[in-house]
Amino acid sequence: GQNIDQPTEMTATEGAIVQINCTYQTSGFNGLFWYQQHAGEAPTFLSYNVLDGLEEKGRFSSFLSRSKGYSYLLLKELQMKDSASYLCAVSRDPYSGAGSYQLTFGKGTKLSVIP
Amino acid sequence: DSGVTQTPKHLITATGQRVTLRCSPRSGDLSVYWYQQSLDQGLQFLIQYYNGEERAKGNILERFSAQQFPDLHSELNLSSLELGDSALYFCASSALNLPRGKNTEAFFGQGTRLTVV
Numbered sequence: 001g002q003n004i005d006q007p008t009e010m011t012a013t014e015g016a017i018v019q020i021n022c023t024y025q026t027s028g029f030n031g032l033f034w035y036q037q038h039a040g041e042a043p044t045f046l047s048y049n050v051l052d053g054l055e056e057k058g059r060f061s062s063f064l065s066r067s068k069g070y071s072y073l074l075l076k077e078l079q080m081k082d083s084a085s086y087l088c089a090v091s092r093d094p095y096s097g098a099g100s101y102q103l104t105f106g107k108g109t110k111l112s113v114i115p
Numbered sequence: 116d117s118g119v120t121q122t123p124k125h126l127i128t129a130t131g132q133r134v135t136l137r138c139s140p141r142s143g144d145l146s147v148y149w150y151q152q153s154l155d156q157g158l159q160f161l162i163q164y165y166n167g168e169e170r171a172k173g174n175i176l177e178r179f180s181a182q183q184f185p186d187l188h189s190e191l192n193l194s195s196l197e198l199g200d201s202a203l204y205f206c207a208s209s210a211l212n213l214p215r216g217k218n219t220e221a222f223f224g225q226g227t228r229l230t231v232v
Binding site for chain 1: 150156158205220222224225
């Protein structure tokens, strides 16, 4: 089976930096995704890591350690609009065949940005 | 706009009834995922189809079923509805005919909000 853990809630101040951690256990690991979801809206893609290391995209960076089953999302220069849930998702390939990738989400971390 | 279309956006129905939710994936995407999200809950994976075939099943109730048609659109059927089935139902699509290790990013539709009364 799979297990994906991330903190339930976090609070940070506008302009600051926040790190949201995610740990996972899975077989057939293919990659790790971070999505942002505002309440009542669809999740939107933020980042993807398949190899160890840091991927940077503007104010957002994501890190992966495959050996440790660990990832984090780093948000810099926080803005009020960054208040949302951040979902860690693991893609796995249990069958090694076309279209066999499964995408499973953690419960999400609700980030509140305060003035 | 993700390119994934879900209809209807809102649905209100009574307990015991049956409903069908529809999803049109992004052009060219062969894989469709269905997720359920209850209030303040995470995205619960229900089922995945690839090019018309079921590929993976999550915590999908026996009262729920799905299919993907030759034109790649998908339908999720929910029957004998209960109050607890009230939730947002998301469909997502991705291009999974990619080599291992490539980005299999899923694009989400705006969801169908189902209210069972």
